[in-house]
Amino acid sequence: MNYKHPHGHVFYRKMSHARPKIAYGEGIYLFDESGKRYIDGSGGPLVVNVGYGRSEIVEAMTKQAQAAAYVHALMFTNEATEQLSSELAEIVPMPHPRFFYLSSGSEVVEGAIKLARQIQQARGQATRDIITCRALSYHGMTLGALGVSGRPGLRTPYMGMMINMPHVRPPYPYRLDISGEELAGRLEESIMAYGAETVAAFIAEPISGASLGAVVPPDDYWPAVRRVCDKYGVLLIADEVLVGMGRTGKWWGMDHWQVQPDIMVTSKGLAGGYVPLGFIAAKHDDVELIRQKLGDWNHGGTFSHHPVACAAALATLHILHKEKLVENSANLGPKLGQMLQEALGDHPHVGDIRGRGLFWGIELVQDRESKDPFPVSRHLAWDVAQRAFEKGLLVYYSQGCADGQNGDVIMLGPPLIVNEAQLAEMVGILAEAVQEVLPG
Ligand SMILES: Cc1ncc(COP(=O)(O)O)c(C=O)c1O
Incomplete structure (x- = not known):
């Protein structure tokens, strides 16, 4: 397909065609x-x-940009970020969740796997640095997120540059007719094979997104996975980047099975697409433990907790509720x-x-x-x-x-x-x- 607009000095991922403007x-x-x-x-x-x-979102962003477009999260907090977090705490299925904001899905996944590592360190489990993940999954384009993804086409050119984490089979009822219990059993086998004392977390998409295309797991899958993680002290990271914010008819994919993750991330719909924003949600007790044992979380980001992005997310959240x-x-x-x-x-x-x-x-x-x-x-x-x-x-x-x-x-x-x-x-x-x- 050919469109008449040249891209001038821009280049895009797919290079086979030009795009309409x-x-x-x-x-x-x-x-x-x-x-x-x-x-x-x-x-x-x-x-x-x-x-x-949506003019409500544009107005909220404009107001915040005029008041203070940027403040550095090392020095200040801001009302948009605080208010957004209070309102998200009402709907995120975790006891007293705390939120850390970055921009893209890949960034919050990177952050989540590093946070899992630091929670384990704070718990005195410093040997745990493996993140078990699933085949045919997608968690992002950065090398850490790609390391826990299962898309051979995207990973192959960079294999030598990333840490390849253990992959277990994902639910896929159309092609693999086994129960959620059995799939969770395979996760358990993987954890045992590597040694539970080496596994920090298991990361997965509650409903498979970009790679498998809307595959819903059997109903017994997530409760069984939660039991396995609890048994071995492995943290459960729910990647809600694609299915969060109401996409599948509940606020979060995990809500379909009432299973609480230890860490949750979302991004795509968080600020309605008006500006990039993602969050990492963790339990208050785990965040507090890091503060007590390690002092700080060893992570950051120039654009973390961005006030204009948080204002856009707050306005998006209000529309989702109101309508x-x-x-x-x-x-x-x-x-x-x-x-x-x-x-x-x-x-x-x-x-x-x-x-x-x-x-x-x-x-x-x-x-x-x-x-x-x-x-x-x-x-x-x-x-x-x-x-x-x-x-x-x-x-x-x-x-x-x-x-x-x-x-x-x-x-x-x-x-x-x-x-x-x-x-x-x-x-x-x-x-x-x-x-x-x-x-x-
Ligand atoms: C489940 C999931 N996690 C992470 C990502 C990466 O998000 P981003 O493209 O914003 O970096 C995606 C993107 O499709 C995704 O579907």
Whole structure:
């Protein structure tokens, strides 16, 4: 696909095509400078939750920027950060949570694994420096986050530069029909193989996001994982970067199983996409222990606890509450699932349709019987996403879900302000795109 705008001095990750220039956004729509409308069916990679053009957020950011755009967290606190934390404490499933703010998902994951290490040191467990993680997962682009991710395509060029942590199998009911208890058993085997005294934490996505495409674990999975972690003194880090902030119909992915993590991170939707912001949440007792035993947390960040970003997040949080958008996500989730089933469920190359709330994945296969994926070289997910793009629908896509290389999944994750008619339009366009690329 070729667009006429050159990128001048900019370069982007995907270098195969030029991009249209966006003029503005409104609600669930973006408009490029030619006037073409795009329905945001994926919220970027599931970022935009309260929609484009929200003046409440812009006003809150402006007010804070005018008052004090930046203060260094080593010297000051600020009202936006304090108030945001008090309000987040009401909804984060941890006893008396405390919050540390950075910008991207990768940064909060880096921070979380370092925090886990420091909590273990403060507990007198200085030999624990392994972070056990899962295959077919994604936790970010920085070397620490990539070290605990399970995306071979993204990791391979940098293997020599990162610490490769132990990976265990993730839940994936479509391709691996075993119980959550058994999967937690594999985590236990891994912890025992390395020696519990060496394992600081286990990190995982509550509902698998970018790599597997909206895979919901069996109901017994998270309670069983929590038991294993408790048994061996291993901290549980929930990476809610993608599924947090109401995306799946509850505030947090872990809320579906009422399992409390020891550390939680989120980012994408935290400030509605208006500005980058992520948090690391930890239990007060653990933070306090670090203060008592180690003095400080050995971490930082010039832009940590940024007042303007926190003001944007506070305004986003207020909109989510006021407009009952988490409830909207819960109510529309089953309807979206049903629409996808009706439009694509019988397609000979649609292997699985899965998801929760306003986050759904459609896995494409060569053959429904064998579940064989298309080869990665076919670039199928990309082709479908591009066809949808041409038709004015933005979807998220991923390759590698089946075995790390092959396996195509298309994801829908619209802003949480979406309504049923808009979902129907999205599903209609997506079904057309699938049908045109893969005639059924
Ligand atoms: C679960 C999860 N963790 C971390 C990240 C990394 O976030 P970022 O791209 O903001 O660095 C992502 C990004 O997709 C993610 O889905």
